Amino acid sequence: MLFNTFLGLKLKRILTQLTIFIAVIAIFFLIIQTKNDKKDNKIANPEIIYEKNEFNDKLVKKRVKQSAPSLLIKVKSGDTLEKILKKAGFKNEEIFKVINETKKIFDPKNLIIGNEITIKYQNKGKSIEKSINSIFIPLEFNKNFYLEKINENFVAKFQSEKTQKRLIKKNGFITDSLYLSGLRSGINKKAINEMIAIFSFSVDFQRDIWRNDKFEILYEEEFIKYDKSNKNLGKILYANIDLQSLGSLKLYRFESESGKVEYFDENGKSAKKLLMKTPIDGARLSSGFGMRKHPILGYNVQHRGVDFAAPKGTPIYAAGDGVIEKKGWNGAYGKYIRIRHANNFKTAYAHLSKFNKTPGGRVKQGSIIGYVGSTGRSTGPHLHYEILKNGKRINPQKLKLPSGRKLKNGELERFIEEKNLIHRKIDDLGLY
Numbered sequence: 242m243l244f245n246t247f248l249g250l251k252l253k254r255i256l257t258q259l260t261i262f263i264a265v266i267a268i269f270f271l272i273i274q275t276k277n278d279k280k281d282n283k284i285a286n287p288e289i290i291y292e293k294n295e296f297n298d299k300l301v302k303k304r305v306k307q308s309a310p311s312l313l314i315k316v317k318s319g320d321t322l323e324k325i326l327k328k329a330g331f332k333n334e335e336i337f338k339v340i341n342e343t344k345k346i347f348d349p350k351n352l353i354i355g356n357e358i359t360i361k362y363q364n365k366g367k368s369i370e371k372s373i374n375s376i377f378i379p380l381e382f383n384k385n386f387y388l389e390k391i392n393e394n395f396v397a398k399f400q401s402e403k404t405q406k407r408l409i410k411k412n413g414f415i416t417d418s419l420y421l422s423g424l425r426s427g428i429n430k431k432a433i434n435e436m437i438a439i440f441s442f443s444v445d446f447q448r449d450i451w452r453n454d455k456f457e458i459l460y461e462e463e464f465i466k467y468d469k470s471n472k473n474l475g476k477i478l479y480a481n482i483d484l485q486s487l488g489s490l491k492l493y494r495f496e497s498e499s500g501k502v503e504y505f506d507e508n509g510k511s512a513k514k515l516l517m518k519t520p521i522d523g524a525r526l527s528s529g530f531g532m533r534k535h536p537i538l539g540y541n542v543q544h545r546g547v548d549f550a551a552p553k554g555t556p557i558y559a560a561g562d563g564v565i566e567k568k569g570w571n572g573a574y575g576k577y578i579r580i581r582h583a584n585n586f587k588t589a590y591a592h593l594s595k596f597n598k599t600p601g602g603r604v605k606q607g608s609i610i611g612y613v614g615s616t617g618r619s620t621g622p623h624l625h626y627e628i629l630k631n632g633k634r635i636n637p638q639k640l641k642l643p644s645g646r647k648l649k650n651g652e653l654e655r656f657i658e659e660k661n662l663i664h665r666k667i668d669d670l671g672l673y
């Protein structure tokens with residue numbers, strides 16, 4: 242009994258020691274393994290990175306630094322390539338050659354403020370004289386300027402990176418405005434702006450959007466391979482807002498035979514109407530919910546228009562194609578514009594802070610005619626918007642506007658195919 246207990250204790254101790262020993266060895270191997278993995282990455286990566294913009298990658302930059310020093314210069318206001326190179330201490334003779342070569346494809350004075358220019362150079366012999374090896378200037382998404390010294394001559398060219406596309410589906414509830422709720426759900430900013438623009442024909446973004454309305458969007462995003470931070474908005478394929486006030490509105494992208502891109506509803510009716518219901522940048526409207534209760538912001542017989550509360554300077558759009566028939570100061574209306582449209586419609590815009598130049602007085606739907614202000618009898622910056630039919634002011638909220646074109650025959654068939662394809666894509670992306 243005593244012996245057994247003694248043996249048991251000893252065995253227990255041996256087992257414990259053995260377990261600790263094995264654990265220590267396991268951890269040791271794990272650490273070595275992780276280190277090796279990191280090493281492997283370093284060896285394996287340069288090949289992948291080589292496909293990428295070699296100047297934007299830290300790893301490659303390190304390699305560049307080992308072989309040749311480089312300068313990273315942020316473009317400031319008033320900078321030209323010549324100024325930058327002079328400031329960096331390169332020789333005039335060399336700068337002259339660089340500028341001449343650059344001019345063949347790109348204006349060296351036309352730099353974008355804030356962009357970063359990379360200059361690789363070498364020190365000539367033992368002297369402190371620097372000599373340019375290459376210059377890299379990012380220009381726009383997927384387009385860069387690259388100048389390189391080849392056999393003592395400079396050669397300039399444009400470079401483009403490999404890009405990839407991915408399809409993004411987002412949805413959510415509106416808690417304040419479509420713009421802010423969309424941003425919070427991670428939708429690309431440009432995509433929300435475009436989404437608001439295509440719904441502006443049929444939705445009053447001040448009065449028709451209520452708390453807990455739903456939205457959904459499907460769009461393409463283009464990005465440079467291996468650099469997902471650099472994104473470009475591709476096509477919006479589908480957008481849906483499900484409103485308590487107007488019901489569910491779905492719009493689908495469709496390219497007609499002429500190559501023109503438009504948005505159509507489920508039945509193939511164009512999203513575009515004769516006049517816009519929100520003739521202002523809807524993304525900048527003050528949160529609509531509280532505003533709807535404000536008496537002056539609704540429509541009544543005395544008021545005869547609808548108001549859009551937005552910060553001073555918010556762009557105001559021509560609600561439809563037409564001719565400006567009045568533009569100037571108009572008493573209580575302040576700075577005022579009235580446009581004559583087809584079908585005996587007119588629209589008026591009041592309290593503007595300033596007008597936009599409209600040569601000839603002819604305006605296209607959606608073009609900027611002026612900016613929000615508080616001129617005339619007004620208590621704060623807003624747009625007062627009126628629609629007139631046969632000279633009488635009518636309530637834009639109740640107006641049934643003649644809709645734009647409706648797809649027919651072959652085009653309608655093609656649209657329905659396209660619509661079904663879009664829905665299959667949405668289903669493929671799953672619930673999220």
Ligand SMILES: [Zn+2]
Nearest residue numbers: 546547548625
């Ligand atoms: Zn008003």
